[in-house]
Amino acid sequence: MKRLLSLTALAVVLAAGSAQAQQLNVKIGVMSDMSSLYADIGGPGSVAAAKLAVADFTKANPNVKVDLISGDHQNKPDVGTQLANQWFDVDKVDMIIDIPNSGVALAVSQVASQKNKLFIVSGAAASDLTGPKCNANTIHWSYDTWMLANGTGAAMVKTGGDSWFFLTADYAFGHALERDTAAAVEANGGKVLGKVRHPLNTSDFSSFLLQAQSSKAKVIGLANAGGDTINSIKQAAEFGIVKGGQKLAGLLVFASDVNALGLQTAQGLTLTETWYWDANDNNRAWTKRWQAERNAAGKFPTMIHAGVYSGITHYLKARVALGGDPDGKAVTAKMKATPTEDALFGKGMIDETGRKRHDAYLFEVKKPSESKYPGDFYNLKATIPAKDAFRQPKDSGCSLVKS
């Protein structure tokens, strides 16, 4: 009798449960560089963007409950791998997002694949993530080295910069960026005269700049990021490289880097980004909310932050559509099958390699006299449509592409 009662009770509870909209529990981990050179392009700003995405989504879908945790990978692949294992196994995290370091991102992508979970890359750049190293559990969101190379590289060659010399950061990201840019330069009829690979976090570039200067290349391509790029540009100005007729191509420059350089030094620099805070009213409104959440009035969000927001939004949509507790491959497939749309990146899609496709923009840094308010950094030179902005799946070398 007792047993029958409890069974009935259970049945009643279950019936009541399905009568309401189904409660959905999701756990997301934001893994980023919280305390070192990439902490401004990702880091706490990515956590703020994730909070905004969750707040917006759960407001419209009150039956979804999202747990957000964050962690620091310290730019070390072993630390990132260990944290990812712990998050997936012990903390039951469903999806990891961000990781602004290609070395760490490539390692975590493997972990996500082994555990059949999901990894959305917003921070890292290496196009290998959707190329030879692609898998069915990784989606690459904001930008990649191929897109940067194709945007800035091709634009510079077309305006006469047909001979190149590279300053390359000596790790996975720098090598990928140099390789992709060299390919874009050569495809457009330019040639590469030489390159020099410098260690990550170098403070003095004068020696490398001198080598670049004596190469007589028309363009010096900076295949590095963050502090390394800032140091190269600052010292290139000092050594009169731009005045001497050579052009600098910052292959990966963020709004935060331009801020650190100051417009006086950065003016005239050509760069490619997929999102700019001051591009339209939507972005400006979101930037205000981001600044309030981040508690940093003078800072401006980067395309990585916007990508975290956009990626989480699309992920949650897929989870609601699928319901229950699907595995990583099922969610990835659903995300690829559904066109993307959100306030920051507009309409887009994810191709079979896991590459999110949206427009990219070629910008030029303003002169100090043209900049009217803090954060007024860029003039838009060209818009590269989504279909051309990123590598075609057939050229990716990714095993997911059916020939």
Add this chain to the structure above:
Amino acid sequence: MFEIFGIPSAALFGQLLIGLINGSFYALLSLGLAVIFGMLNVINFAHCAQYMMGAFAAFLLLNLTGLGYWTALIVAPILVGIFGIIIERSLLQWLYKLDHLYGLLLTFGLVLIIEGIARNYYGSAGLPYTVPESLQGGRNLGFMFLPNYRAWVIAASLGVCLATWFVIERTKLGSYLRAATENPTLVRAFGINVPLMITLTYGFGVALAAFAGVMAAPIYNVSPQMGSSLIIVVFAVVVIGGMGSILGAIVTGFGLGIIEGLTKVFFPEASNTVIFVIMAIVLLVRPAGLFGRRA
């Protein structure tokens, strides 16, 4: 034009000069460390944070009070030096009788706190600071373009290094200092205020770091982690030169700058390891360093 190992001599002279400029930064930073270690027996890990504070002070002086580079070159080291004196009086002075390790741990903790505070308020991307008007531009030396600012860096650094060496090794004040390190009790018996001298020495060492920080602000990225990437190299310089040896720090600083510069031409990938290879060799052959005295 002749060539050396396939590198045109002009390029090589340029690289030598650049090495000398970087060496002058190493010399300036390791000088402060050597002074502090030599006089206080403290391994001042906070040197990198104090170097960063110098650059930040220059940025803040410019943006909050409008004081330019030249004023900052004097004011920033004084401010940071005073900060150092407060640290010495409140924390460091209790550790002199303990093992070196305690001083190292304390100053390392200070680095984490100071860098954390700076990162919290100013972010990690960096702050803009430009070369002062009067030192912009440069001259063509035939084999390379030498920016005026870099020429000034060599001159200022050499001047400060020699002046410090002269004061400590050749003046009466310096002889008191050296005597106080050898036998503080005896020197006190002669009526000399040894604790005050030690405090001021620490303040001076810290001010040297801040001075290097202001010198670096126009050409390096001013960010909270700007010092940490340099400090390990600077420690290697001090160890190679011989812990606490002032002349050793200066000579090795310039020498290693040149060696590193040459590595950047012949094998750039190794440019951040070459100094440690040299350190390992020197420690094998002369454990006390090139200019160190055996304890």
